[in-house]
Amino acid sequence: MSAFCDDPPRPAVAADIVILCLREGALQVLLVRRGGDPFRGRWALPGGFLQEDEDLDACARREMEEETGVRPGRILQFANFSQPDRDPRGRVISVAYLALLRAEDVRLKASADAAEAAWRPLARTRNLAFDHDVILAAALARLSDEARADPAFLFPLLPPAFTLSRLQSVFELTTGRPVDKRNFRKLVEESGRIQPLEAFERGAHRPARLFAPA
Amino acid sequence: MSAFCDDPPRPAVAADIVILCLREGALQVLLVRRGGDPFRGRWALPGGFLQEDEDLDACARREMEEETGVRPGRILQFANFSQPDRDPRGRVISVAYLALLRAEDVRLKASADAAEAAWRPLARTRNLAFDHDVILAAALARLSDEARADPAFLFPLLPPAFTLSRLQSVFELTTGRPVDKRNFRKLVEESGRIQPLEAFERGAHRPARLFAPA
DNA sequence: GATGATAGTGTTGATTTTACACTTTCCACT
DNA sequence: AGTGGAAAGTGTAAAATCAACACTATCATC
Numbered sequence: 271m272s273a274f275c276d277d278p279p280r281p282a283v284a285a286d287i288v289i290l291c292l293r294e295g296a297l298q299v300l301l302v303r304r305g306g307d308p309f310r311g312r313w314a315l316p317g318g319f320l321q322e323d324e325d326l327d328a329c330a331r332r333e334m335e336e337e338t339g340v341r342p343g344r345i346l347q348f349a350n351f352s353q354p355d356r357d358p359r360g361r362v363i364s365v366a367y368l369a370l371l372r373a374e375d376v377r378l379k380a381s382a383d384a385a386e387a388a389w390r391p392l393a394r395t396r397n398l399a400f401d402h403d404v405i406l407a408a409a410l411a412r413l414s415d416e417a418r419a420d421p422a423f424l425f426p427l428l429p430p431a432f433t434l435s436r437l438q439s440v441f442e443l444t445t446g447r448p449v450d451k452r453n454f455r456k457l458v459e460e461s462g463r464i465q466p467l468e469a470f471e472r473g474a475h476r477p478a479r480l481f482a483p484a
Numbered sequence: 485m486s487a488f489c490d491d492p493p494r495p496a497v498a499a500d501i502v503i504l505c506l507r508e509g510a511l512q513v514l515l516v517r518r519g520g521d522p523f524r525g526r527w528a529l530p531g532g533f534l535q536e537d538e539d540l541d542a543c544a545r546r547e548m549e550e551e552t553g554v555r556p557g558r559i560l561q562f563a564n565f566s567q568p569d570r571d572p573r574g575r576v577i578s579v580a581y582l583a584l585l586r587a588e589d590v591r592l593k594a595s596a597d598a599a600e601a602a603w604r605p606l607a608r609t610r611n612l613a614f615d616h617d618v619i620l621a622a623a624l625a626r627l628s629d630e631a632r633a634d635p636a637f638l639f640p641l642l643p644p645a646f647t648l649s650r651l652q653s654v655f656e657l658t659t660g661r662p663v664d665k666r667n668f669r670k671l672v673e674e675s676g677r678i679q680p681l682e683a684f685e686r687g688a689h690r691p692a693r694l695f696a697p698a
Numbered sequence: 699g700a701t702g703a704t705a706g707t708g709t710t711g712a713t714t715t716t717a718c719a720c721t722t723t724c725c726a727c728t
Numbered sequence: 729a730g731t732g733g734a735a736a737g738t739g740t741a742a743a744a745t746c747a748a749c750a751c752t753a754t755c756a757t758c
Contacts, residue, residue, distance in 0.1 A: 274573060278533030280494035283577055306489065319492030322575065326566040347564065350579060352540040359487035361536065363497055363577075365564060435736075452738070453716070475735040476723040649705070666707070667747070689704040690754040 281361035285330040286317030286402070287345070288366065288409035289338065291373040291389065292427045297443055298373070298389040299406065300338065301398070305386075308358045309399030313390065315406065317364070330367040337387060338376045343426050345369045348412045349405070356401050364400075368409045370426040410444075417444045421454075422463035425483050433471050433478035434458065495575035499544040500531030500616070501559070502580065502623035503552065505587040506641045510605050511657055512587070513620065514552065515612070517600040522572045523613030527604065529620065531578070544581040551601060552590045557640050559583045562626045563619070570615050578614075582623045584640040624658075631658045635668075636677035639697050647685050647692035648672065 289300040301313040318333040320326060327345065334342050351364040378387040392410070396403065416423040424440050438454050458464060465484045470477035503514040515527040532547040534540060541559065548556050565578040592601045612620065630637040638654050652668050672678060679698045684691035 274496065274533075276533065278496040278498075279536050281497055281534065282488065282492040283495055283497065284492075319488075319490065320495065320566070320577070322493050323568055325568060326564055326577070350540055350561065350564065352534070354537055354539060363534070363540070433736085450717070451736090452718085455737080456739095457715095472724080473735080474725050475733085476725095476737080478736055647705085664748070665705090666749085669706080670708095671746095686755080687704080688756050689702085690706080690756095692705055 279361065281363050283320040283326075283363045283365065284317050285320065285326055285333055286315045286351075286364045286366050286405060287330055287334050287337075287369055288315060288406055289334060289369045289371065290409075290413070290427070291371055291376070292440060292443075293373045293389055294391070296391050296393070298391050299395060300376075300378075301388060301390050301395070302337070303386040303388070304399055312397070312399040313395070314399035315402045316387070326365050330365075330369075334367075334369055337379065338371070339379060340371050340375050342369045342371060346412070346416070349408050351401055351405060353401065364405070366405045366409065368412060370413075370424065372427065372429065374429075414445045417441055420461070420463070421458055422461065422483065425463075431467055431469060431480040431482050433480060435478060437481075493575065495577050497534040497540075497577045497579065498531050499534065499540055499547055500529045500565075500578045500580050500619060501544055501548050501551075501583055502529060502620055503548060503556075503583045503585065504623075504627070504641070505585055505590070505603065506654060506657075507587045507603055508605070509653075510607070512603040512605050513609060514590075514592075515602060515604050515609070516551070517602070518613055519600075526611070526613040527609070528613035529616045530601070540579050544579075544583075548581075548583055551593065552585070553593060554585050554589050556583045556585060560626070560630070563622050565615055565619060567615065578619070580619045580623065582626060584627075584638065586641065586643065588643075628659050631655055634675070634677070635672055636675065636697065639677075645681055645683060645694040645696050647694060649692060651695075 290297055291300070292298070300316060302316050304310055304312050304314050316333060316337045318329065318336070320329045324332065326347065330345050331342060334340070334345070346368045347365060348368050349366045351366060354361060356362065356364070373389060395406065398406065421437060421441050424437065424444060427440055428436060434455050437458065438449065438451065441454065442448050463484050464481040467480045467482055469480045471480055504511055505514070506512070514530060516530050518524055518526050518528050530547060530551040532543065534543045538546065540561065544559050545556060548554070548559070560582045561579060562582050563580045565580060568575060570576065570578070587603060606624070609620065610617065635651065635655050638651065638658060641654055642650060648669050651672065652663065652665065655668065656662050677698050678695040681694045681696055683694045685694055
């Protein structure tokens with residue numbers, strides 16, 4: 271017997287997570303290949319159902335840790351998806367999250383629902399299961415907004431020490447637009463979000479100063 | 485028998501709506517007095533459970549129309565509230581919406597759950613049922629952000645034709661900060677979001693030109 | 699016709715944003 | 729050891745935007 275007078279329908283509620291990293295010079299998204307119907311064999315965003323004793327943020331964090339072994343720094347809830355027919359199994363409300371992390375920190379694991387988990391370059395990511403194409407697109411739009419508002423949002427994609435050129439290239443990847451080197455450096459250096467280190471990255475060229483999040 | 489392998493918990497999902505209007509020179513929020521337990525007799529935000537055949541936006545619109553008789557123009561989904569213990573009756577996920585409208589358009593109706601519905605000035609609004617104080621505060625913060633980003637967001641609070649002084653006073657109410665008259669007018673007039681009318685509001689003083697949304 | 703109250707109107711300085719090009723430093727190669 | 733290639737690093741000027749600021753105009757009322 272329900273405690274509610276009008277006995278509301280009770281959808282399942284899931285957190286679906288757009289987990290992005292930087293690999294092979296591009297943004298890649300963590301996808302799982304579905305092991306069961308519906309959409310068997312198709313790629314989907316990782317996610318899982320909200321459990322009794324957790325709120326949505328905790329659910330997203332738990333799912334993410336199950337999937338990647340990584341405890342994420344910040345996760346960003348960015349939209350709900352609630353079309354009645356978005357899941358053929360029945361009513362599922364999806365709360366979408368965005369998380370950024372470093373591919374090197376991740377040991378991919380298959381899980382209950384996922385036959386396989388893999389990083390996929392964004393460019394070749396189409397025809398995901400359910401409405402996950404739409405969720406992914408919304409995540410990327412949000413990522414771009416956040417990066418423009420504060421490039422420090424992108425730090426979790428990078429190692430603890432990074433060069434400004436590297437940060438700039440990630441910024442350009444996420445926003446889709448090239449920016450002027452001097453203006454970008456000025457902006458970031460004056461933002462107080464980074465501190466210069468007495469260390470340099472050496473390569474075939476002039477060594478580049480390393481910076482760390484402030 | 486569930487279509488899901490892991491038989492997820494099934495919370496109720498509700499849309500709760502912060503409906504604001506302008507009354508007596510202040511922002512007021514539409515509240516309903518709870519007719520049943522829990523929180524019997526306390527004020528709460530209007531809202532209701534997601535039904536089988538509707539998505540969240542449709543749910544919010546339907547609830548709002550039931551409560552006010554007004555079909556809202558834009559509604560803004562701004563946050564989820566999902567603490568496991570936020571409703572003593574059981575698990576309820578609340579999706580919070582913000583809507584603006586004109587008090588004159590509204591015929592308040594009591595509804596199933598609501599013994600009474602009334603506009604309440606924000607200043608005197610405390611100790612709402614559930615976590616609705618928090619939801620309301622989040623709504624006001626979001627309103628302020630939206631208004632600053634684009635004062636046209638506030639148009640639904642105003643009649644179809646309004647003076648710039650009136651728009652400015654609403655802007656100041658929502659953002660909490662006074663702004664310079666000339667700067668504000670310049671900003672709004674150059675935004676292309678309003679058009680001047682050949683009509684004036686007459687009072688005890690110099691007539692003020694009326695404007696309409698572009 | 700004087701008073702009171704709101705409408706209406708431009709300019710200036712400060713700040714922020716954008717555009718733009720050359721020198722430095724290291725490695726690798728010869 | 730000298731040269732060439734490649735990315736690192738650096739400053740300035742013009743443009744656009746934002747912020748501050750005070751007086752005149754017009755109506756209603758008395």
